[in-house]
Amino acid sequence: MQKTEAIIFDLGGVILNIDYNLTRRAFEKYGVHNFNEMYSQAAADELFDDLETGKISEPEFYKTFNSRTGIGLSEDQIEHAWNAMLLDFRENSLDFIGALKSKYKLFLLSNTNHIHKTAFHSIYHQQKRAKPFDDFFDKAYYSCDMGLRKPNANIYEFVLQENRLKADSTIFIDDSAQNIQAAKALGIQTILLEPGRFIEDLPL
Numbered sequence: 001m002q003k004t005e006a007i008i009f010d011l012g013g014v015i016l017n018i019d020y021n022l023t024r025r026a027f028e029k030y031g032v033h034n035f036n037e038m039y040s041q042a043a044a045d046e047l048f049d050d051l052e053t054g055k056i057s058e059p060e061f062y063k064t065f066n067s068r069t070g071i072g073l074s075e076d077q078i079e080h081a082w083n084a085m086l087l088d089f090r091e092n093s094l095d096f097i098g099a100l101k102s103k104y105k106l107f108l109l110s111n112t113n114h115i116h117k118t119a120f121h122s123i124y125h126q127q128k129r130a131k132p133f134d135d136f137f138d139k140a141y142y143s144c145d146m147g148l149r150k151p152n153a154n155i156y157e158f159v160l161q162e163n164r165l166k167a168d169s170t171i172f173i174d175d176s177a178q179n180i181q182a183a184k185a186l187g188i189q190t191i192l193l194e195p196g197r198f199i200e201d202l203p204l
Contacts, residue, residue, distance in 0.1 A: 004104065004189065005169040007204065008159060009137075011110035013175030014193050015094065016120055017087035026081035032069050051113045054144040058115060083119045096200035097136050104204075108140040109159055109172075111150050117142055139163070150174075151182035160186075173199060 012018040027035040039048045047064055050056045056064070062075045100106060112120075124133045134140040141159055148155035160167060167187035174180050180190045191202060 003169060004171055004204075006105040006107065006163070006165050006171070007100065008107045008109050008170060008172045008188075009097070009199070010172075010174035010176070010179065010193075011108060011112065011120075012086075013195075014173055014199060015097070015108075016089055016123075018085045019087060020085050022087075023081055023083075023085040026084040030073055030077055030081060031071050032073075032081075034069075038068070048113075049149065051115075052111050052143045053147050053149050054114070055147070061113075061115075079115060082115055086116060086120050086123060089124055090198065093199050094136065100204060101136070105163065105165070106137045107159060107163070108134070108137045108142075109150070109155070110141070111143045113144045117144065150176075150179040153182060153186060156183050156186050156188065160188075171204070173202075 009015060023039075024035045038045050047056075047061070047068060051061050059075075062073075062078050065078055066072055097106060121133060141155075143149045143155070146155065146158065148158060150156075156172070159165070160170065168189065171189045171191060172180070172183040173191045173193055174183070175193045175195075177192060180192045184190045193199065
């Protein structure tokens with residue numbers, strides 16, 4: 001069996017606790033009743049895909065969201081509802097990642113957007129921290145900065161090639177089955193982190 005040299009972690013549902021239903025409910029309170037048709041863990045329509053690949057700005061997102069829903073929400077209302085899914089960091093998981101750094105090359109690979117990126121970094125710093133969040137990893141990759149998004153093969157290939165990683169000596173951990181399947185198709189070792197499981201319980 002090929003020796004593991006690197007681990008790539010997803011963020012939401014792996015290191016950061018999230019609840020998509022909180023965002024859905026927040027938008028429903030504002031009168032948006034079809035949010036699940038626009039965005040979910042399993043799929044995102046073009047508007048959210050463009051947001052998470054950095055193709056549109058935040059003001060463009062807010063404007064288009066209102067146009068799509070027919071509801072004239074303020075930017076603050078949209079931001080508040082959109083960020084509602086972001087909860088707290090798994091402190092034991094962060095400690096575990098810190099302990100792994102002496103054994104493996106570590107990377108973060110997250111589908112996210114600049115609105116969420118600002119918010120979860122703020123959540124991280126609500127506690128006194130010894131280092132910035134991204135410093136847990138050799139490099140943190142965010143879809144909104146890359147112009148690429150999971151589960152498209154090119155985002156995995158980019159991380160492998162830029163860091164000269166071999167697929168079969170790299171483990172990818174994600175909580176979404178479609179992202180796991182895409183990585184596995186490239187020969188990457190994969191772990192689907194199901195609800196109730198934590199990375200510190202894995203035999204890494």
